[in-house]
Amino acid sequence: MAANNYDAAVIGLGAMGAGAVWQLAQRGLSVVGFDALRPPHDMGSSHGRSRIIREAYFEGAVYVPLVQRAYELWRQLEAAQRESILAICGGVTIGEPSSPLVAGARDAAREHGVAVEEWSSADISTRIPAIRPGAGMVGVFEPRAGVLSPERGVHAMLAEAATHGADLRFNSPVTAVEPGRTAVTLESAAGTVIARQVVCAAGGWLPGLLPDLALPLTVERAVQHWFQRTDNDRFAPARFPIFLLETPDDRVLYGLPDQGHGLKLAEHHGGRVSPQGDVDRRVDAAEAKQFRAFAQAYLPTLPEGPVESSVCTYTNTPDGHFILDCHPAHANVFVVSACSGHGFKFAPAIGELVADTLTGRPRRVETDAFRIDRFA
Helix, strand or coil, X not given: CCCCEEEEEEECCCHHHHHHHHHHHHCCCCEEEECCCCCCCCCCCCCCCCEEECCCCCCCHHHHHHHHHHHHHHHHHHHHHCCCCEEECCEEEEECCCCHHHHHHHXXXXXXXXXXXXXXXXXXXXXXXXXXXXXXXXXXXXXXXXXXXXXXXXXXXXXXXXHCCCEEECCCCEXXXXXXXXXXXXXXXXXXXXXXXXXXXXXXXXXXXCHHHCCXXXXXXXXXXXXXXXXXXXXXXXXXXXXXXXXXXXXXXXXXXXXXXCEEEEECCCCCECCHHHCCCCCCHHHHHHHHHHHHCCCCCCCCCCCEEEEEEEEECCCCCXXXXXXXXXXXXXXXXXXXXXXXXXXXXXXXXXXXXXXXXXXXXXCHHHCHHHHC
């Protein structure tokens, strides 16, 4: 193709964009990818040293085939890049028996035949001594859950894309997207590019790129905390699986084992909402102390601290489900965004779904739940 003319362009090279540019380049398309910074970076939603991957998906059974395919693709990526990205340690979803987390995990596992175990409150305390659930709580344990490295994952997907010829343009924010009948023109700091098809995976920056969609998205501040381990192995992966715990007042605490940087804990949702450019990235001592008091109710041996805290962002839809769909007025613009704080694990499978769509292949998974027109 002519210089600066491509089969496809991808805007945003965090998890979703990296997955898309990798899968498109692997199909033999000429692909260009843009990011305003140099990923992996800490200004979006694809950082934080560790992320959860799980199959008994309380957010909806529709996600299970997608995450099962993601497991396969993460392993393929590890082999291709000779990089360790996914570590299995098991995972447990904890809450009251009828809570959305527990009931949703149980239903998703049942619908798709995911191997799980039902644990009582006493079982949880015995099997994971560091966690003290409430007396009426139960757990849904899945042995195949685990931890992903977001920085290594994004880097590996981009490296694999480059191996297949993708043109990756970092520190090159896209300033305008102008769809036409047969192609889309992009204006960026690196000049003008024309592509037959464009993938918008810009997360919290999406509304500014496609203002005509008027999508009802919000950008939420999400804080991650790390606590130093005080004994030899209480929070090590062999004894401490990933967990999600729904409290009686509908808050969700989650944690990941210490893989060398300390025990990671955070609250899922509940953060302040602000425009993408105005996210407060400071975490003061009072905020960290307040979080520790919340977490210590369920982890009584929690070390002092936290010793480190970091801010990332969730770009949320009103219903918490993804957007994976073509622009309603421009079939050559595909929107991949607003993963609502639970998207990273799916990145390679979503990249494959994008590549299937743009090359006219059948999709492996059902995507009606992710249509744009549900917000009309």
